[in-house]
Every structure is written in C-alpha cells, then in structure tokens.
Amino acid sequence: MRxxxxxxxxxxxxxxxxxxxEDQIVATHHQVSIGGKILAYTARxxxxxxxxxxxxxxxxxxxxxxxxxxxxxxxxxxxxxxxWNGGPGSNAGLVHLLGFGPKRVTRDAALVDNQDxxxxxxxxxxxxxxxxxxxxxxxxxxxxxxxxxRGDAESVAEFIRVYRTHFDAFDAPLFLLGExxxxxxxxxxxxxxxxxxxxxxxxxxxxxxxPLLQLPPAQRNxxxxxxxxxxxxxxxxxxxxxxxxxxRAAVGAAETYAKGEYAAALAKPEALNDNQRDAVIRxxxxxxxxxxxxVDRARLIVxxxxxxxxxxxxxxxxxxxxxxxxxxPRDPAPQYDPTTDPSLKDILDGASVIRYLRDxxxxxxxxxxxxxxxxxxxxxxxxxxDWMSVRWNFxxxxxxxxAFQSAMKSDPKLRTMVVSGYYDLVSSYFAVEQAAAQLSxxxxxxxxxxxxxxxxxxxxDDQVRRQLREDGEKFYAAGNRP
Numbered sequence: 001m002r003x004x005x006x007x008x009x010x011x012x013x014x015x016x017x018x019x020x021x022e023d024q025i026v027a028t029h030h031q032v033s034i035g036g037k038i039l040a041y042t043a044r045x046x047x048x049x050x051x052x053x054x055x056x057x058x059x060x061x062x063x064x065x066x067x068x069x070x071x072x073x074x075x076x077x078x079x080x081x082x083x084w085n086g087g088p089g090s091n092a093g094l095v096h097l098l099g100f101g102p103k104r105v106t107r108d109a110a111l112v113d114n115q116d117x118x119x120x121x122x123x124x125x126x127x128x129x130x131x132x133x134x135x136x137x138x139x140x141x142x143x144x145x146x147x148x149x150r151g152d153a154e155s156v157a158e159f160i161r162v163y164r165t166h167f168d169a170f171d172a173p174l175f176l177l178g179e180x181x182x183x184x185x186x187x188x189x190x191x192x193x194x195x196x197x198x199x200x201x202x203x204x205x206x207x208x209x210x211p212l213l214q215l216p217p218a219q220r221n222x223x224x225x226x227x228x229x230x231x232x233x234x235x236x237x238x239x240x241x242x243x244x245x246x247x248r249a250a251v252g253a254a255e256t257y258a259k260g261e262y263a264a265a266l267a268k269p270e271a272l273n274d275n276q277r278d279a280v281i282r283x284x285x286x287x288x289x290x291x292x293x294x295v296d297r298a299r300l301i302v303x304x305x306x307x308x309x310x311x312x313x314x315x316x317x318x319x320x321x322x323x324x325x326x327x328x329p330r331d332p333a334p335q336y337d338p339t340t341d342p343s344l345k346d347i348l349d350g351a352s353v354i355r356y357l358r359d360x361x362x363x364x365x366x367x368x369x370x371x372x373x374x375x376x377x378x379x380x381x382x383x384x385x386d387w388m389s390v391r392w393n394f395x396x397x398x399x400x401x402x403a404f405q406s407a408m409k410s411d412p413k414l415r416t417m418v419v420s421g422y423y424d425l426v427s428s429y430f431a432v433e434q435a436a437a438q439l440s441x442x443x444x445x446x447x448x449x450x451x452x453x454x455x456x457x458x459x460x461d462d463q464v465r466r467q468l469r470e471d472g473e474k475f476y477a478a479g480n481r482p
Contacts, residue, residue: 045363063134079122080172086180089372089388091133092126099459116469148393153188173201183208187404211400218266223431229254231324237289323455421454
C-alpha cells in the first residue's frame with residue numbers, strides 16, 4: 001500500500017516540537033461533513049492510569065482516543081460507546097480508522113470524512129487494552145495481570161470507570177462494541193460493569209460468535225457449513241445448479257441441509273451405515289465445492305483450515321480465514337500462520353495510523369504502536385506470527401457465555417446486537433442465527449442478529465458499513481437510556 005503523508009484537516013491542531021509526556025491528554029477541535037451536515041467535535045488522545053485500589057499504585061496505563069460532539073451541536077446527554085478490536089493483542093486501529101471513527105483511511109492511505117461514523121448518534125472512545133497500541137503495564141511483573149481474559153476485562157472495566165469519572169460522563173447512556181476476541185471482552189466487561197452496578201444500555205458484538213448460548217458440538221460443526229458454501233459460491237466452485245441462483249439461494253440450500261439431515265447425522269454418526277455415510281459425503285462435496293476425497297470420512301466434517309487451502313488448490317491459491325473472498329498463494333503448512341493469510345494483509349497501513357495520531361490529533365509518542373504481530377523490542381523468546389499468543393494466559397479462562405448471561409439476567413433492560421458476515425470462515429453466521437433462535441423468550445426479545453455480505457472486518461465493505469451504521473442507529477434509539 002502506497003504511503004501518503006496525512007494532511008491535518010483540523011481547525012486547531014497543536015504543533016509540538018517534541019514528544020509530550022506519555023500521560024498527557026491532548027485535546028483538539030475538528031469537524032466532519034456527513035451527508036452535507038457539519039458536525040463539530042472534540043478529539044482527546046492520551047493515557048489513563050489503571051491503579052491498584054488498595055494502594056493507589058499505577059499498574060498500567062491505557063491509551064484511548066475519544067470523540068465528543070460539541071454540545072452546541074448536540075445538547076443533552078448523548079450515548080457513549082467504548083470500542084475495541086480483538087486478537088487478543090490487536091489495537092483499536094481497525095474499528096477506529098476503517099469502521100466507526102469520524103475519519104477513515106482509504107486503501108491508498110488518504111484520510112477522508114467517514115460518512116458512516118457512529119459519531120452521528122454516539123460519542124466514541126476507542127480503547128487499546130494493556131499490551132496493545134500505546135497501552136503498557138507499569139512494570140514488567142504486572143504484565144501477567146493483564147495478559148489473560150479476566151485481568152484484561154477487569155482492567156478495561158476499570159478504564160471505563162476512570163474515563164467516566166475523569167470526564168464527568170456519568171449521565172451518558174453506556175454502550176460497548178467489540179470485534180472478534182473483542183466480543184469475548186465485551187461479554188466479560190459487561191459482567192464486570194454490572195457487578196459494579198454500572199448499567200449498560202447495549203452491546204454490539206462483531207464477528208466473534210454468540211456468547212449467550214453454547215451449542216452442542218454436533219450443531220456447531222453442522223452450522224458452520226453455510227459459511228463454506230458462501231466461500232465456494234463467491235469463488236465459483238459450486239455446481240451450476242447451485243452457482244446460478246445467487247448467494248442467498250446457495251447458502252439457503254446449505255442452511256436447510258445443515259439444520260436438518262446434517263445435524264442429525266453428526267449427532268449420531270455411529271448409527272450411520274456405509275450408504276448413509278456416503279450420502280453425507282456427497283452432499284458435503286456438493287455444498288463446499290471440494291472433491292469428496294477431501295471430506296473427513298470418519299468425522300464427516302470439512303475442517304476450516306483444510307478448506308482454506310484446498311478450495312482453490314487447483315489454482316495454487318488459498319482463501320482467507322477472515323474473508324474468503326480474498327485469495328493468496330497457497331500455504332500448505334500444517335500449522336496456520338496468520339502472516340500468510342491473505343485476509344490479514346494490508347488491511348490498514350500502520351504508518352497511516354501513527355501519522356493520524358501525531359498530525360491530526362497532536363498526540364506524539366515514540367513508543368511502538370503495538371498490534372497482534374509484535375515488531376517491538378525486545379522480540380518474544382519464541383517468535384511466531386501471532387505475537388500475543390506467546391504471551392497470553394488462556395488457562396482457567398472464564399466462560400464468556402456464563403458472564404454475558406449473568407449480565408443480561410441481572411439487567412432486564414440490557415440489549416445486544418450480534419453482527420456476522422457470510423464470508424467469515426472463523427465465525428459462523430448461521431451458528432449465531434441458530435443459537436439466537438434457541439434463546440428463551442426473555443433473552444430473545446433483547447437480541448438483534450444481523451448478517452451481511454462481508455468478512456470478519458465487516459466494515460471494510462462500503463455498502464455493508466453503511467447498512468451497519470443504519471442498523472446501529474436503530475439499535476441505539478431502541479435502547480438509549482442513562
């Protein structure tokens with residue numbers, strides 16, 4: 001991606017001769033034109049301390065970028081949304097500068113007004129959890145407190161408390177938005193906030209599953225099939241009768257088979273005779289575009305990792321795990337390497353993020369703006385593509401399903417919108433839809449499920465981003481409360 005220096009578009013951006021102290025919060029004033037309407041807003045960038053409550057000792061410093069619509073443009077309390085990406089180990093750059101912030105970085109690294117920013121109906125705070133972006137533990141020995149599911153969530157919940165206190169944002173209706181692992185973080189943070197008697201108005205969960213109901217293994221495997229069919233359809237690998245009817249017709253056939261005969265077969269595979277097993281294999285081959293020989297005969301499934309490298313093997317290509325519309329050179333290595341995944345390449349230019357923070361927002365730091373693949377000093381002792389995976393403690397992780405169920409049950413007004421993409425192989429849209437269909441009536445009425453023709457970072461599609469903004473505005477309007 002060609003790197004272009006981002007030109008500051010603000011009315012008043014401070015010109016700093018040197019890097020300011022890391023704990024300084026910088027405020028600048030801007031405006032954005034959305035559909036011909038000018039919105040004036042204040043941006044703040046900086047770090048807030050996460051302290052041990054018993055001693056007051058700083059354990060970490062969490063970086064954020066906040067956008068607040070100027071009150072002359074928006075009198076009264078507006079919704080306040082805290083947003084983050086996933087990983088774990090991803091900074092907020094993608095949701096910030098490709099999805100929901102007032103400015104977007106285009107594929108040619110230009111900075112433009114984001115016509116679909118959620119600033120139109122909510123103030124926004126983009127959060128880099130400890131270990132990402134410019135957020136760091138205060139001492140090396142504190143890293144383990146943050147690099148695990150519970151500690152990560154509790155520190156983000158504490159950041160929200162500190163932010164609301166620091167900027168007197170107690171009256172604003174409170175929302176969360178997370179993507180991928182950020183959905184797990186949303187579930188755990190929601191539970192932590194509710195336990196602290198901090199009421200949420202709503203939670204938006206992107207491309208990270210459905211943390212309200214755990215499907216049995218047979219259903220999870222069966223309901224992943226339509227996502228493979230969508231990939232095969234887009235890459236023109238289905239038979240003519242399935243290929244000619246359009247995406248919805250193709251995935252509809254897979255949905256019908258998945259929740260009917262296929263789910264039944266996977267529930268009791270030992271009861272199948274050879275003819276029945278052969279019939280399942282033929283149907284899977286037809287709905288995935290793979291040769292029947294590539295279907296696991298013993299388990300009667302098509303593993304996503306194998307599907308990724310086999311669907312276009314005849315062309316020497318693989319499809320991306322996070323967006324099956326994106327292809328790259330085939331990597332047949334037995335262990336998945338995210339650095340070779342075509343759906344993770346060149347999504348957002350890191351230099352553009354840094355230039356935006358420095359030139360547009362006036363926040364200057366020489367720290368490494370950290371993401372999931374590392375690159376800072378010193379390198380991890382056991383390097384691999386996914387940097388955070390060598391540092392994150394996954395043992396004894398709390399259940400996001402239990403946590404979010406607890407949050408929803410403790411607050412009968414809490415609502416959630418769950419968003420998925422047809423072309424996201426790592427998060428099955430149909431599993432989300434079917435799990436939602438199995439909820440109790442009390443929970444079901446507070447859950448909105450949306451599926452769009454996109455991938456994991458669903459907001460990178462212009463039309464999808466626009467529809468998501470429209471659906472998000474409706475969701476906020478229905479659940480807006482202090």
